[in-house]
């Protein structure tokens with residue numbers, strides 16, 4: 001059994017989708033990041049970086065004690081190696097899959113995150129920061145659209161963990177910008193129909209809050225701001 005510590009956020013969805021795709025048995029341990037669950041001592045013992053997702057695998061590859069792993073990209077890679085699925089076999093193809101997974105982890109994830117922060121969550125609107133990250137989002141979508149003009153999926157002909165990592169971040173953007181990014185639209189629509197994806201995106205749905213972009217964005221309370229972006233986030237522990 002694998003326990004996923006996470007909630008209804010893009011990074012946890014990547015992992016839920018992967019486990020559904022791979023036919024793994026798993027359960028959710030909800031981490032409600034707007035309530036500050038990520039600072040609970042039990043969670044910090046799993047990930048001192050106070051971020052979800054984290055998995056605990058009771059039957060880890062190679063045996064031994066339950067295995068704890070953080071960072072969604074590392075988790076996807078571990079699960080793909082554990083099951084031998086959604087990872088190309090040849091060395092070059094595998095490296096290309098890794099390349100696109102890193103493109104998500106180092107580009108799309110952080111830049112989309114900062115874009116959401118400065119465009120929506122920040123109380124003080126700062127034009128330069130808004131433009132900087134909006135431009136990065138558009139640039140990254142353009143790169144991905146170009147790649148998907150050449151190949152069916154990000155790593156090549158087959159659906160892999162690189163697609164699972166990226167889809168939860170870009171699906172909504174692509175819906176709103178379909179005319180600009182037709183190749184991305186084709187790819188996103190195809191992935192959206194996969195039964196494992198339909199199940200995976202539901203992870204933690206019951207704790208989805210209207211305060212978040214995902215939930216409709218009604219605005220964060222002062223406590224929630226402190227937890228995510230303020231005193232609580234940056235307190236020395």
Ligand SMILES: N[C@@H](CCC(=O)N[C@@H](CS)C(=O)NCC(=O)O)C(=O)O
Nearest residue numbers: 009011033038051052053071072073
């Ligand atoms: N690089 C990490 C990022 C994880 C991350 O930012 N998680 C967010 C939710 S999507 C979180 O737990 N935030 C809580 C906090 O910042 O206190 C990964 O890919 O797993």
